Amino acid sequence: MEHVPPPAEELARLDRELTELDARRAQLLTRRAWLLAALRPPAPAAAPGWNPSAWGAPPAGRPGAPAQPWGHVPKRPSAPRGVQNVLLTLGGLLLTVAAVAFTLVSWGSMGIGGRSAVLTALTAGTLTAPVLLVRRGLAATAEALTAVALALTLLDVYAVHAVAAPDTDGLGFTAVASAVLAALWTVYGLALGKLRLPLPAAVVLAQWPLLLWAWAAGAPALVVGWVLLATAVLDGTIALYGRGAGARVTACVGGSVMGFSALVVGLALSVTASGPLAAVAPGALLLAAAAAALAGAWRAPRGFARAGGVVGGLAAVAAVGGVPAAAVPDGWMVLPYLLCGLALTAVVRTRLPGSAAHGVLAASGAVVAGALVWAVPPVATVLLGPVTLLSDVWAGPPEGFRSALGSTLPWTELAAAPVVSALMAVLLGAAYRWWPTLVRIAGPVAVRRAPDTGGEPGTPQSGGAASHGVGAHGRAGSGALWSAGAGAAARRPSGAVLRGAAGAAAAALGWAALLLAGAVLDVPYGVAVGGGTVLVGALLVLAVRSAGSGRGASAAVPVTASAAVPVTASVAAVSGAASAGLLSLASEGASYAVFGVLAVLFAGAAVRAGDAVPRAVFSVAAAVGATVLTGFAGRSLDLAPHEAAPLVLLVPALTVLLGARLRRDPVALPVELTGALGALVAVGAAASDGPSSALVLALCGVLAAGAAVRPERRRVAGCLAVVLFVVATWVRLAASEVSFPEAYTLPVTVPALAVGVLRRRGDPEASSWTAYGPGLAATLLPSLAVAWADTDWLRPLLLGVAALVVTLLGARHRLQALLLLGGAGLASVGLHELAPYVVQVAGALPRWLPPALAGLLLLGVGATYEQRLRDARRLKDALGRMR
Structure with a gap:
């Protein structure tokens, strides 16, 4: 029988084979490039040179000529075109400077006829010359003269306003002049298609007519927003359908700036609106901006389409959500925007292109993330606020939950925080529960993107459904489909991972919603303490049950996906237990009750948990809770800390x-x-x-x-x-x-050393630290401590002699414990005897001498650093060979 591997094994095998094929293809392409380089005709003569760090294939040579070494880079003279561009740029710049100087300085000394003649001659000449130069193939010179002509037309506008119409409004005249110049340079650029400057210049000039007209007319902010949006739409049209890359790029940049400005104006007016009716007009502006962005995303390339989807989605949320947000109190303004952001997910059932739809979904995610980030500070306050109770344990229960937190947050303005968290918890929990149905609903977007082999079996994200969708459109064969699916699976998370993330987020947000509800409602202290403890128990049940249900999961499901919910529940349980425990410190009875219940809950969870890690975490938490209870017992008995x-x-x-x-x-x-x-x-x-x-x-x-x-x-x-x-x-x-510790330590040392001798005789390989270390340390260390405070000479002398004997015995019999303990004792006694003299000498020396000696010592050590390292290694090896 033919063995049919499971889907996960077959998918891994296909991924390996595709990787090998990609590597082989890259190798063949590299070889092909080298062969093409070898078959090219020889380049012009160049000075020989050798660059050993250069890369590339060996350069081609004449048949029969010796092969040049790899990395040979011929030296070339300066490019003539580069020199030409520099000269033309300088020439055009000088002509422009001369024209500006003439217009500003010499203009008033000429009559009206001379002025007209000079303007007409210069402008006509600079506009006509590029036409002749393009016909002769001198495109670079034509570009330089076109730049001069552009500057002259701007100077002509200034001159006409200064002489012919000095009394007209400057902004209005500039708006009309910008429109005329934009039209002129558009016609000029379209007529001379080989020139690259006229069309981008026309696009730049087209940014100003409407804006300057609105400014001159004193238009309100809303009209300015519509003007900015109209200019952005014009730019977007040019970017999509315009001629030439320069004009398209310029239009794209201009449209981005103008569109962003329009959105800022509309959003500012919508947020500051005095009521729902006042928010309608800014909402219309934002909706028009959203429609324009999505219309552009319909025809734009993938990256721009995704950006257009994001902008369109955010603008739609601001437009629709701003109207009800203006009618609700300040604490509830975030809720309408959140609901509108969630409504954007309906894009999965529309015919919007895949990239634009993904952008809209990204906008929805950004709105939801913003709402959740807004709710983070109050959650942190609820968790960390009870830390303030550590300064006054058992001082008495406070009046309410907020008093125990000791926070100054404006809770009335955060009334929507628990609602936001609860709403997202319910939606994510529903997504976790009915994940296959959700994937089927999102089928159109899944089909319009590269197939994702990590989805649920039988859904449009799986390989079979995706292949069916692509085959229906006739855009890819089965081989290309599987290759794209493997690449997508390597880049994007699978459906199991997304489902696990949804479940984990639902658990965390539900827990946060309950915590925030208690703070916003300012529940009584007892309710807050009891509710927090019950919530910890619920989280532990969720952690244990989720981990148990995930044990039988398929091998194809990643471990991180199946463990997301129990891990999140465990972390939330530990965090909630710490917060509830701190909160209970205000009352003696609450402290015993909470920590006792928490210890029992964590102990039970440790018994029921199946995996080692959660069992260890729960066991540690139970031990900590029991330890705190013993501390409480000592405090209740009025015992001092050392008595408890x-x-x-x-x-x-x-x-x-x-x-x-x-x-x-x-x-x-x-x-x-x-x-x-x-x-x-x-x-x-x-x-x-x-x-x-x-x-x-x-x-x-x-x-x-x-x-x-x-x-x-x-x-x-x-x-x-x-x-x-x-x-x-x-x-x-x-x-x-005790002034004579030896009377107590020697009776212990002597039998301990005797036991050590017997141990070494029975086991010669036993360590000297095991045999003699405890016995020697029992006497040497207490005697050293007393000897440093003893002003008499007898104890240091006897201790020094004993340490010397121990050191010699250690050196004689190669016993590490005796050598080190005896040497340390001998050195300590020596320092004790030298200390008074060192103090006297230090007092008699000049103050500059110790730093100088320390500097010389450091120099000497630094100069012989390597030798000191070798000596230290030899000493370490010698000690290591001892027993």
């Missing part, structure tokens, strides 16, 4: 027992680390009292020793237990003001 510290160790003890129960489960390590952090909190709380600190450290050592019973924790937990026991002993000795 042992209570905090209850949760670390439970985490040790739970770790022993879980063994190698992935959740065990995060839970035990959380317990370790709780123990660290207990140590910090007891630090202010010596006996309590020693007790807490000893209890932590017991917990670490209990964890060290397990083989997988023995190495780390065992060392930690030893350190904690030793530190607890030192702290207790210091708290008891």
Whole structure:
């Protein structure tokens, strides 16, 4: 039987084969280009040269001639055309300067006849000369004279106004002159099609007649907006149907500027309208702009069509939404715009071209995103506002939810924020629930774009439906279809990813809507605390159920798509739990209730969750909640922080027992680390009292020793237990003001060293740190601490002798622990004895000498840096070879 692979495997195989075909095609095209270069006739003689960093194929040569090396670039003289352009530009510039000087300076010394003759002769000559030059093939010279003629026509306009019509309005005269010059240069450019300057100049001149006319007439802002829009429409027509790339590019730039200005005018008038009727006229302007943009997008190339769709969609939203927005209070203005933005999605059922439709959909997304961004600050305030309660825990419940937040936000102006979030949550949740139906509704847009193989099976985004649509239009064969589909799948997210994003966004927005509703309505404190806790429970249920339902998903569905909803719900649950917990700190009873319920909820979610990561997150959250409860117990019993510290160790003890129960489960390590952090909190709380600190450290050592019973924790937990026991002993000795710690440490050191000797005899490979380290440290370190505060000579002497003996034994038997501990003790004793003399010498030296000596030391170290590195490596290797 023939094996039929599943669709996901077949799609991956096709993608690999298409990639190999693309690579082979690129290789063949490169070889073809090299062969074409080799078959070209030889270039003109050039000076030999060799550029080893140049690229390209070897240049062609005469038959039989030696091949030039690759990268050979012949030297060419300066291009004659470039020199010609420079000369013509300078000549035209000088003629223009001369004409300006004549018009401004010498004009008044001539009679009316002379003036007319000079103007007529110069203008006619500069306009006629390019015609003759073009016929003779001198296009560059004709372009230069055309530029001069353009400048002369502008000067003619100025001269006519200054002499013939000095009393006319300057703006009106300029508007008429701009229109006349635009028409003149349009006819001139169309007559001389080979010249590139006249038509762009005509387009530039055409930007001003209507605008200057409106300005001269004192037209209101709305009329100015219509004038700008009419100019933009003219520019768009030229950009689509005009002759010459220069004229089209100029018209495109001008239309963009004029259209943007018209939209700004219309939007400003619509937003500031005093009522719905006042917003109708600006809305008509914006609607006309939207219609013009979509009409241009119908005939424009793909990129411009998409931009036109975006502009048209945004303008339509501003036009239609501005009318009801002018009738509602300020806090609700965003809602009409959001509804209009959502209505733009109906473009999927129209006959608008695909690129323009995608632009309209992008505009809809931009409006929705803007509305959601507007709702972000109040959500952040609701989540982070309860942090202010940390300064006064259990001070009493506030009057309402807003009082607990301590924020000055204008909540009355944010009344629409929960409605916006809830509306988007409902729509995205519906899209997540009925995704296949939504894809079928969006079929026309899916068919009019490149097929997306990542869509749902059986929908227009899948390969089969897309191939049917393309085949009906007869535009592509099956091979081209599959190639386009593979490329589209690599560039665009699949339908499963989009559906997962919709579900995740719906969960997050629904949670945010409920939080905002409580703040906007200013619910009582108890309702806010209880509602926040219940909301955390609902999010945990959603996270656990969504993760469970996604376990049986198809292998073709990406993991990120199936995990989007549970991950979002888990993050929201943790964030909401932190906010609810902080909010409960205003009341003692609320604190116990909220943290107790949260600990139970997260523990239950950890038990029901299937994957390791959410289980670990929920377990850590439950441990944190339990740790906070133990802290509350100490506060309720009126215990000082150092007295309540042992209570905090209850949760670390439970985490040790739970770790022993879980063994190698992935959740065990995060839970035990959380317990370790709780123990660290207990140590910090007891630090202010010596006996309590020693007790807490000893209890932590017991917990670490209990964890060290397990083989997988023995190495780390065992060392930690030893350190904690030793530190607890030192702290207790210091708290008891013991002046002779050796009386307590030597009885521990001697048997510990004896046990170490026996360990080394039974296992010669055992580390010296394991055998002798704890015993030596138990005496050396406390004695060093006391010796630094001892003014007598006997203890430093005895300690120094002992450290010297330990150092020599370590060097003799190559024991790393003895060598390092003894050497560190000997160096510390030596510094203690030298310290008074160093202080005396430092006081007697000039103040400039220590910095100078430090600078010389740094110079010496820098000069021998490499040698010091080699010495350090040798020392490290020598220590590493010791036991």
